[in-house]
Amino acid sequence: MSAMRILSVVGARPQFIKAAPVSRALRQRCHEVLVHSGQHYDSAMSDVFFEQLGIPAPDHELGIGSGRHGEQTAAMLAAIEALLIDLAPDAVLVYGDTNTTLAGGLAAAKLGVPVVHVEAGLRSFNRAMPEEINRVVVDHLSELLFCPTQVAADNLAAEGIRKGVHVVGDVMLDTLRLFAGHEAAGSHVPAAFGVEPGRYHLATVHRAANADDPDALARLIEGFERIGEPVLWAVHPRTHARLAEFGLAPAVERAKNLRVLEPVPYLETIGLLRAAKTLLTDSGGMQKEAYFFGVPCVTLRDETEWVETVELGWNTLVGTDPDRIAQASLHPRRPSERPPVYGDGHAAERIADVIVTHLRER
Numbered sequence: 241m242s243a244m245r246i247l248s249v250v251g252a253r254p255q256f257i258k259a260a261p262v263s264r265a266l267r268q269r270c271h272e273v274l275v276h277s278g279q280h281y282d283s284a285m286s287d288v289f290f291e292q293l294g295i296p297a298p299d300h301e302l303g304i305g306s307g308r309h310g311e312q313t314a315a316m317l318a319a320i321e322a323l324l325i326d327l328a329p330d331a332v333l334v335y336g337d338t339n340t341t342l343a344g345g346l347a348a349a350k351l352g353v354p355v356v357h358v359e360a361g362l363r364s365f366n367r368a369m370p371e372e373i374n375r376v377v378v379d380h381l382s383e384l385l386f387c388p389t390q391v392a393a394d395n396l397a398a399e400g401i402r403k404g405v406h407v408v409g410d411v412m413l414d415t416l417r418l419f420a421g422h423e424a425a426g427s428h429v430p431a432a433f434g435v436e437p438g439r440y441h442l443a444t445v446h447r448a449a450n451a452d453d454p455d456a457l458a459r460l461i462e463g464f465e466r467i468g469e470p471v472l473w474a475v476h477p478r479t480h481a482r483l484a485e486f487g488l489a490p491a492v493e494r495a496k497n498l499r500v501l502e503p504v505p506y507l508e509t510i511g512l513l514r515a516a517k518t519l520l521t522d523s524g525g526m527q528k529e530a531y532f533f534g535v536p537c538v539t540l541r542d543e544t545e546w547v548e549t550v551e552l553g554w555n556t557l558v559g560t561d562p563d564r565i566a567q568a569s570l571h572p573r574r575p576s577e578r579p580p581v582y583g584d585g586h587a588a589e590r591i592a593d594v595i596v597t598h599l600r601e602r
């Protein structure tokens with residue numbers, strides 16, 4: 241084994257999911273130091289993912305927690321910088337588009353440590369999203385950029401980034417390949433939640449534009465109610481807090497078809513998703529997971545980074561319009577084709593191979 245050291249920074253739920261296969265592949269080829277920023281800290285948002293996905297315990301837990309964007313990112317930046325000075329890794333690997341991604345990428349770039357970005361090149365072209373700012377900045381700081389799709393590589397090329405770009409497929413498909421057969425993700429899951437396969441909808445909401453806007457949140461609840469069929473809503477702690485703050489708990493109560501759940505762990509989410517009639521979501525990752533399982537997705541946003549799912553007819557963008565939410569959910573499109581636009585579920589091995597070769601030749 242090479243003495244090469246890669247420091248990977250994770251902190252939010254989707255990053256734990258992406259780290260599971262990448263961490264495995266890295267550890268077969270070099271030394272990985274895993275850092276948890278603490279952006280997500282509730283056990284249901286963090287620990288349970290490490291346990292279910294067999295991710296090694298973080299070597300360093302920064303414990304930063306929640307805060308305003310600047311405050312949270314700055315605290316992570318300072319802590320990661322100190323760690324990088326101490327550990328002098330050969331590269332820093334970051335995932336996706338959260339504040340943790342930005343802090344890890346920026347700390348490394350400023351110290352001249354090569355930045356590796358997994359899930360590079362995604363664009364919503366909506367700068368009002370904090371995630372869009374994070375991804376654009378990190379892509380421009382990165383030396384190696386791993387794109388899930390050709391569209392992502394084309395987005396980078398349009399911004400003048402061509403060097404170090406590799407289209408490898410989507411690592412979330414790797415995670416599914418590794419865990420979809422797990423007992424706890426099996427066909428018994430819907431019954432455990434009191435619903436029948438194919439006769440319920442799964443919903444998630446956490447984007448700032450939806451969760452922090454009382455009108456948007458109220459329209460979403462109204463849309464869910466209009467579906468009339470059972471809707472299981474796995475509520476993110478952020479959204480949970482807003483529902484109470486905006487006085488929307490009674491509206492949720494009134495919607496008899498709507499059942500609110502605590503955050504659901506990875507394997508049970510897979511079990512619920514694969515048998516759902518539709519997925520209603522503003523999550524990025526889950527739009528793809530629905531596609532992988534052939535479950536129509538109703539996206540509660542006006543745009544998406546995962547344009548292939550829309551172009552292929554498996555995803556409908558409805559924003560927060562209650563009628564469109566109900567129509568798209570009651571009469572979902574199920575095209576006959578579902579081509580493998582996100583790769584073959586072996587992206588992580590490719591990523592690890594390219595990193596090791598690149599750093600050796602650097």
Ligand code: UD1
Pocket residue numbers: 252253254279280281282283285306307337338339340370371446447448477478479481524
């Ligand atoms: C973050 C990412 C988003 C990603 C999402 C995945 C940014 C800007 N946003 O959004 O891109 O899609 O993670 O889930 O990085 N909270 C808890 N417990 C936790 C974590 C959060 O109660 O363990 C609450 C806090 O009130 C916190 C709020 O949720 O202020 C928002 O958390 P934060 O990590 O800032 O953003 P997310 O909405 O989770």
